[in-house]
Amino acid sequence: MTADDMDVPGVPDAGPEAADPEPVAVPLAEALREVDHEAARAALADVPWEPGAKKPDPILVADHVVRRFGGLTAVDADHVEVQRGVITALIGPNGAGKTTLFNLLTNFDKPDSGTRVFDGHNIDDVPAHKIANYGMVRTFQLTKALSKMTVIENMKLGATGQRGEKLWRSILPFTWKAQERDIEARADALLERFKMSHMRDEFAGTLSGGQRKLLEMARALMVEPTMVMLDEPMAGVNPALTQSLLGHVTGLSEQGMTVLFVEHDMDMVQEISDWVIVMAEGRIIAEGPPASIGENQAVVDAYLGSHHDSALDLDTEL
Amino acid sequence: MDWGAILENTIRGLIGERFIVFALAAIGLNLHFGYTGLLNFGQAVFMAAGAYGLAITVVTIGPRLNDPDGLDLGLSTTTLFWLGVFVAVVVFPLIMALIMGIPTLRLRADYLAIVTIAAAEIFRLIARSPRFDWLTGSSDGLSGFSKTFYDMSPFDPGGRYLFDLFIGNQMFLVLVGWVVLALSAFTCWLIIRSPWGRVLKAIREDEDAARSLGKNAYWYKMQALMLGGIFGAIGGMLRAIGFSLAQPDNFITDVTFFVWVALILGGAGKIMGPLIGAAILYGILDFTDIFLRQGVANGNIPESIMTGTQVGQVRFMLMGLGLVLLAAFRPQGIIGNKEEMALDDR
Numbered sequence: 330m331t332a333d334d335m336d337v338p339g340v341p342d343a344g345p346e347a348a349d350p351e352p353v354a355v356p357l358a359e360a361l362r363e364v365d366h367e368a369a370r371a372a373l374a375d376v377p378w379e380p381g382a383k384k385p386d387p388i389l390v391a392d393h394v395v396r397r398f399g400g401l402t403a404v405d406a407d408h409v410e411v412q413r414g415v416i417t418a419l420i421g422p423n424g425a426g427k428t429t430l431f432n433l434l435t436n437f438d439k440p441d442s443g444t445r446v447f448d449g450h451n452i453d454d455v456p457a458h459k460i461a462n463y464g465m466v467r468t469f470q471l472t473k474a475l476s477k478m479t480v481i482e483n484m485k486l487g488a489t490g491q492r493g494e495k496l497w498r499s500i501l502p503f504t505w506k507a508q509e510r511d512i513e514a515r516a517d518a519l520l521e522r523f524k525m526s527h528m529r530d531e532f533a534g535t536l537s538g539g540q541r542k543l544l545e546m547a548r549a550l551m552v553e554p555t556m557v558m559l560d561e562p563m564a565g566v567n568p569a570l571t572q573s574l575l576g577h578v579t580g581l582s583e584q585g586m587t588v589l590f591v592e593h594d595m596d597m598v599q600e601i602s603d604w605v606i607v608m609a610e611g612r613i614i615a616e617g618p619p620a621s622i623g624e625n626q627a628v629v630d631a632y633l634g635s636h637h638d639s640a641l642d643l644d645t646e647l
Numbered sequence: 648m649d650w651g652a653i654l655e656n657t658i659r660g661l662i663g664e665r666f667i668v669f670a671l672a673a674i675g676l677n678l679h680f681g682y683t684g685l686l687n688f689g690q691a692v693f694m695a696a697g698a699y700g701l702a703i704t705v706v707t708i709g710p711r712l713n714d715p716d717g718l719d720l721g722l723s724t725t726t727l728f729w730l731g732v733f734v735a736v737v738v739f740p741l742i743m744a745l746i747m748g749i750p751t752l753r754l755r756a757d758y759l760a761i762v763t764i765a766a767a768e769i770f771r772l773i774a775r776s777p778r779f780d781w782l783t784g785s786s787d788g789l790s791g792f793s794k795t796f797y798d799m800s801p802f803d804p805g806g807r808y809l810f811d812l813f814i815g816n817q818m819f820l821v822l823v824g825w826v827v828l829a830l831s832a833f834t835c836w837l838i839i840r841s842p843w844g845r846v847l848k849a850i851r852e853d854e855d856a857a858r859s860l861g862k863n864a865y866w867y868k869m870q871a872l873m874l875g876g877i878f879g880a881i882g883g884m885l886r887a888i889g890f891s892l893a894q895p896d897n898f899i900t901d902v903t904f905f906v907w908v909a910l911i912l913g914g915a916g917k918i919m920g921p922l923i924g925a926a927i928l929y930g931i932l933d934f935t936d937i938f939l940r941q942g943v944a945n946g947n948i949p950e951s952i953m954t955g956t957q958v959g960q961v962r963f964m965l966m967g968l969g970l971v972l973l974a975a976f977r978p979q980g981i982i983g984n985k986e987e988m989a990l991d992d993r
Contacts, residue, residue: 437855461861473856475849476990477916485842486849489861493842496870500837509842534990552860
């Protein structure tokens with residue numbers, strides 16, 4: 330448990346500047362300074378514990394999103410809202426459609442129908458690569474560290490609006506060198522914060538699984554996102570790194586970023602999420618604060634089967 | 648054995664005209680494959696685009712533009728030549744890149760491979776077909792476009808230069824070729840160390856990751872295809888100027904594979920890889936050629952092993968053997984980095 334998790338929601342807090350314990354200052358996107366994580370968490374107290382519940386300040390809204398693969402309806406989500414400034418977990422048994430929904434929300438996959446709105450922009454027809462410019466960045470279940478690039482190159486890649494990424498400017502280094510220096514400084518500061526500075530010039534392919542997850546997360550932050558989408562951030566991470574990763578995820582939220590993550594690991598969900606959305610068979614079957622989920626009958630049924638605690642009765646089974 | 652002649656031939660292979668042409672084409676392919684991960688199996692089509700861009704503009708289109716009954720533009724031969732160079736280096740390769748890239752770059756890498764290998768053959772067969780004889784000169788090809796180039800030569804066409812290695816016109820072509828090659832390699836070096844080059848490498852490693860970080864992977868791949876095509880076209884144009892002939896069968900599929908051999912031999916994803924690869928490829932081919940020929944002529948190699956006419960084939964067999972050994976013992980190429988290459992397997 331980090332200190333933050335023991336705070337009672339709703340108690341007036343010192344404010345965002347006191348909530349940033351990081352030793353290295355990393356400049357935040359303008360939009361983030363206005364987000365008060367504690368207030369956003371407190372606002373969730375009045376949200377009803379039901380699927381598709383309306384949030385007071387949603388950053389991401391999806392309506393009637395349907396995705397079919399042939400005859401299989403992988404996702405059929407009536408209404409999903411993600412509250413700005415909090416950590417939301419998306420959980421569900423294997424094959425529930427979590428990653429599919431995740432891909433739909435980040436536009437890495439197109440739904441058969443439905444609309445998605447991110448931070449006031451309709452993103453239905455926006456190509457995946459433009460989503461990052463709106464302030465949403467995602468990571469992948471199978472970590473995509475760019476193996477044959479060094480850690481620092483990986484980091485610098487994440488910065489948006491780079492002048493030197495234009496072909497005609499690339500042969501004129503003086504047109505982008507100054508910006509490149511700023512980007513490198515920002516990348517180094519982030520590496521420092523993720524305690525990866527010593528691996529700065531190593532190829533990313535030489536990192537361990539957990540370090541790659543850290544790198545991917547740090548690289549995502551180079552985008553200066555307002556919303557971070559993490560697809561199974563704990564998959565394949567050795568337990569020694571788990572706490573550090575958890576700390577970084579809560580750190581994002583304390584800086585005002587919205588976090589949505591897909592996870593199997595219930596301990597992680599209980600420990601860091603402010604709100605949980607449960608999926609089963611492509612549908613949203615429950616929502617609520619993490620403590621409420623364990624007692625939710627629909628969730629228990631989805632994970633364990635609806636007859637798990639009754640004696641097997643042949644007549645009803647048939 | 649005439650060791651002087653052997654040495655002369657080998658050096659001509661190492662630094663001569665074919666080295667320049669194939670090094671340029673391999674620089675382009677290195678941008679495609681080495682840095683962006685594009686499987687282009689039709690680099691010959693870009694080379695052909697360069698050759699025909701120049702030849703068609705000067706020989707076929709030029710006279711029509713100057714036709715007194717038509718447009719009557721009255722362009723001089725020199726103007727037409729430079730217009731041809733522009734068409735060869737910019738217009739044709741860009742058109743080819745768009746034709747091949749638009750339908751395939753959104754798909755998996757192998758689709759580009761299929762389309763490029765097919766496009767190269769389609770281009771060659773169209774250029775060969777009698778139907779387009781008026782435009783491309785069909786299988787005889789086009790000639791008569793290189794005069795402006797050689798007129799600029801400061802060398803005496805009859806003289807021999809650089810330790811008698813090259814005759815006048817050849818010397819001029821080779822000199823221009825070296826300058827172009829050096830500029831191309833330098834440009835390539837500049838852009839690869841820029842943020843643009845970083846995005847290319849990211850796309851090679853993982854396209855979705857690049858996309859999630861806001862990079863338009865499709866457009867970057869298109870740009871890489873175009874730019875690499877331009878280097879290929881420069882190579883093809885120099886090849887045509889060297890032969891004073893743009894002929895379809897100078898751009899058969901084998902040409903593409905020689906470019907690949909040069910790139911893999913030198914080391915893909917390294918700036919100097921294509922240059923070193925092309926030099927060694929033609930150095931070895933020319934060395935074995937004259938070495939075996941002399942061996943046969945002197946009777947050192949008996950007729951029962953090979954005859955003079957078989958030397959051409961045998962040197963390619965030796966080259967193939969060399970490639971097999973390279974793949975087994977040095978898959979990263981001559982200047983590649985083995986550790987870096989091994990990162991793929993994780």
